[in-house]
Amino acid sequence: MDEITAQELKERLAHQNKMQLVDVREPEEFEICNIGGELIPLGELSKQANRIRRDVPVVVICHHGFRSAQAINYLSQRLGFDNLLNLKGGIHAWATQIDPTMAVY
Secondary structure, three states, X not given: OOEEOHHHHHHHHHOOOOOEEEEOOOHHHHHHOOOOOEEXXXXXXXXXXXXXXXXXXXXXXXXOOHHHHHHHXXXXXXXXXXXXXXXXXXXXXXXXXXXXXXXXX
């Protein structure tokens, strides 16, 4: 599985590289802190997979990187996606390494 670090994601976002962010946490978690993107909770993934692009890199985000890894496994094995990156350490890594003002939980 391909991964991207919080620092690498920050650099890509700063250079406005085309990509899609997909957050697979629950809505309550997304409200606490997020870096934008599409909210598609893991349990809704099979119903909402059509919202995920295939023409640009897609960074999949969760709290620590475990649910996003599950999402990537499902999307790649079941639906043939080959453009997915797991945010290593999840939103927690983003909060601790990139944006210390972000709420953590």
